[in-house]
Amino acid sequence: MQQEAQITPGAHPATALVSSSDVNGTDVYSPSGDHLGQIDHLMIDKVSGRIAYAVMRFGGFLGFGEGAHPIPWKKLRYDVTREGYVTDITKEQLEGAPQSPDDWRVSRDYDRRAYDYYGIPPYWL
Numbered sequence: 001m002q003q004e005a006q007i008t009p010g011a012h013p014a015t016a017l018v019s020s021s022d023v024n025g026t027d028v029y030s031p032s033g034d035h036l037g038q039i040d041h042l043m044i045d046k047v048s049g050r051i052a053y054a055v056m057r058f059g060g061f062l063g064f065g066e067g068a069h070p071i072p073w074k075k076l077r078y079d080v081t082r083e084g085y086v087t088d089i090t091k092e093q094l095e096g097a098p099q100s101p102d103d104w105r106v107s108r109d110y111d112r113r114a115y116d117y118y119g120i121p122p123y124w125l
Contacts, residue, residue: 020044027084028056028076036091040068050123052111054085058094069097074120089118 037058053070076085098113115122
């Protein structure tokens with residue numbers, strides 16, 4: 001008889017899959033280890049199922065003056081030692097990124113501008 005793995009509450013089994021709820025609130029760092037912000041939520045293409053963006057909150061103090069920008073998912077990689085995502089996007093790039101709509105339901109025109117801005121091919125290609 002196969003024994004079920006015991007999972008401690010709050011612990012995550014060793015797997016490559018992650019729940020979107022676990023991604024929300026995860027810290028984002030520069031390659032040098034500087035804290036850039038946190039993932040607020042993900043934007044998923046409902047037709048293809050691909051993750052288009054991770055909306056990252058950054059800056060501000062106690063929620064005031066805080067910015068948020070969609071970061072192309074391809075610009076993030078998970079670092080197990082930091083227990084967070086690492087990106088090569090600079091703070092200056094975040095501050096100068098194309099402004100997205102308040103409801104985060106971006107258009108294909110915005111998608112193209114954002115992916116061009118970050119210098120990577122769009123998720124739909």
